[in-house]
Amino acid sequence: MTDALMIRDVDTQLQNICNTFDRVNSGKINGVGPWSTLYKESFLWDKLRIQSPYWWSYVYERAPLFPEIHSILQIIRPTLEQPLEVAAPPLIQTKLYELSRLAFQIRLNGRIEDREKYIRTAASLKCFPPTLRYYIEAVEAHVKFADYLLYANPLPTELEKVLNLVTDISNCPRGGVRYLEKFQELNLDYTQPEHKDALEIIRSDEGQLVEFKSCYLSSNTMRHYDKNNLNEQRITSVVAFLNSNGGNLFIGVDDDMSIHGIEEELEQYHNCSEDKFMMQLTSLFRDKISMRTSNDNHSKTISKPSDLLSIILASINGHTVAWVKVKPSRDHLFFFREKKNKEHFYIRSGRNKQKVKPEDIEYFLTLKEAIL
Numbered sequence: 001m002t003d004a005l006m007i008r009d010v011d012t013q014l015q016n017i018c019n020t021f022d023r024v025n026s027g028k029i030n031g032v033g034p035w036s037t038l039y040k041e042s043f044l045w046d047k048l049r050i051q052s053p054y055w056w057s058y059v060y061e062r063a064p065l066f067p068e069i070h071s072i073l074q075i076i077r078p079t080l081e082q083p084l085e086v087a088a089p090p091l092i093q094t095k096l097y098e099l100s101r102l103a104f105q106i107r108l109n110g111r112i113e114d115r116e117k118y119i120r121t122a123a124s125l126k127c128f129p130p131t132l133r134y135y136i137e138a139v140e141a142h143v144k145f146a147d148y149l150l151y152a153n154p155l156p157t158e159l160e161k162v163l164n165l166v167t168d169i170s171n172c173p174r175g176g177v178r179y180l181e182k183f184q185e186l187n188l189d190y191t192q193p194e195h196k197d198a199l200e201i202i203r204s205d206e207g208q209l210v211e212f213k214s215c216y217l218s219s220n221t222m223r224h225y226d227k228n229n230l231n232e233q234r235i236t237s238v239v240a241f242l243n244s245n246g247g248n249l250f251i252g253v254d255d256d257m258s259i260h261g262i263e264e265e266l267e268q269y270h271n272c273s274e275d276k277f278m279m280q281l282t283s284l285f286r287d288k289i290s291m292r293t294s295n296d297n298h299s300k301t302i303s304k305p306s307d308l309l310s311i312i313l314a315s316i317n318g319h320t321v322a323w324v325k326v327k328p329s330r331d332h333l334f335f336f337r338e339k340k341n342k343e344h345f346y347i348r349s350g351r352n353k354q355k356v357k358p359e360d361i362e363y364f365l366t367l368k369e370a371i372l
Contacts, residue, residue, distance in 0.1 A: 010058040014066045017047060021068060036181055037072065042134050042173035044069065045076045049084070056080065078130040092127055092135050093171035099142045100170045107163040115149055120257070122146035123203035134173035134180070141169050141183050150199075152190035162186065195314035198323050201248055202257060202316070206351045209245065211237050212253040215265040227269065232336070234281075235288045238326055239334045240346040240353035242289075242308060246328035247348060252321040261319025274313055274320070281311060281322065290343060291332040333361070 020043075025034045035043070048059065060077075063070040073080075079087045102118040105111065123146060127139040145166050148154070154162070165186075168179035193199060206212055213233055234251065241247035252262040262277065270276040290300060312323045335343035345356045347364065356364055 006055075006058050007062065010055070010062050011065070013047075014059070014062060014069055017044065017069060018066050036177070037075075038134060038137070038181065039174070039177045040068075040072050041076050042132065042177055044072050045080060045087075045132060046174065048076075048080055049087070053081070075133070079132050082130050086130060087132050088135065089127070089131060092125070092131070092139065095121060095125055096135070096138055096142070096169070096171040096176075100167055103145075103163055103166040107160065107167060116257075119146045119149060120203055120205060123200055124205075132173065134177055137184070138169050138176060138180055141180055142166070144188065145183075146203075147192065148188045148190055151192060152188065162188070193316065195312075195316055195323075198250070198312075198314045198321070199316050202250060202253055202259070205257060206255070208348055208350055209241075209247040211241075211247065211249050211351075211353075212255055212257070213237065213249060213251045214254050215252055215260070215262050231284055231288075232338075234324075235284065236336050236344070236346050236353055236355075238285060238309065238324060239289055239336050239344075240348040241326035242329055242332075242334040243346060244328065244348035246326050249324040249326065250321055251324070252319060259317050259319050259321060261316075262313075262322055263320060266320075277322070278311060278313070281324075285309065288337050290335045290337045291329075292335075293332055333365075 021035070021040065048056065051059075059073070063073050099118060099121055102114055102121065105114040106118060122142045125139045125143065127136045129136065145162065148162065162183070165179045165183040168176060169183060170176040201210055202212070204210065213230070215230070234249065237249050241249065252265075253259050266272050266274065266277055270280065292300065308329060309324055309326045312325070314321050314323050333345065335345050337343050345358070345361055346353045347356055348354075
């Protein structure tokens, strides 16, 4: 196709888009009112993304003759020039569809498990430019609604109103943008907790950087306290984080993410004193975790645990949770000191900690060095 023919083709298509904008703005398309900028971005991106970069070069050249298209093109151009999997990530589309479906289930049945799954799914989502703006704002809307479910106490009629919109904030930009913008106009009234960052980590579930520890041991018929066993679990979890990439240990949270807090432990072992709990936990890490360099066979206790970890008592959902934030250390190896001459080495592997035999530690270090 010659330049003249290409220019004529591009001008014709841009003019057709302008005509569509004019008809919509005047209410001449099925009575639909004016499109928002966000809707026009999605519409224009959808029209242009199927063309070739060569064709786009003519669009960029001719767009100044069509001011409205030109202004919108400046917004979407970084997205338009990305591969489709970046501009419209399949994972984000799948999760938005899942969230939309879960919102519908909440509206239909009001089941707790649907609410909890919705909250967990929304908490795990992140979306940034140069992804299409609709997807970024749709993710933000679902995250905000998850907070609303957690922190607000709405009347059923109010919740129904919000759910009617959230259900349609889907993975289809042109289908979901109207509901997204109506949702953004709502004034959702709720107060975020002081330790929202801790709650967001908990909501992301256990993984390489997160572990939950209950304050009691459970069986099929009862729960009971075993102080020595519980202490050992906490120490080995921290040791595994220290030898890996650091992480977060939450004491007072069950494996299913339910939060029961440390109140019963405070009452049973510490005379309801949070200070005594903190002192005991700090001493435990100091006395039972040993460290040495990779070329040294002599271990020593951690003289200043605060250099490697911090302990915060966070109030979450009406319960007190101990949040141990662990820093990684590339200069030392860390061990659980069971007895004076008996130490155990642990690393983090996904959701679990893994005990490494003494003869395998050197291989682990070589592998770690290769990764770093």
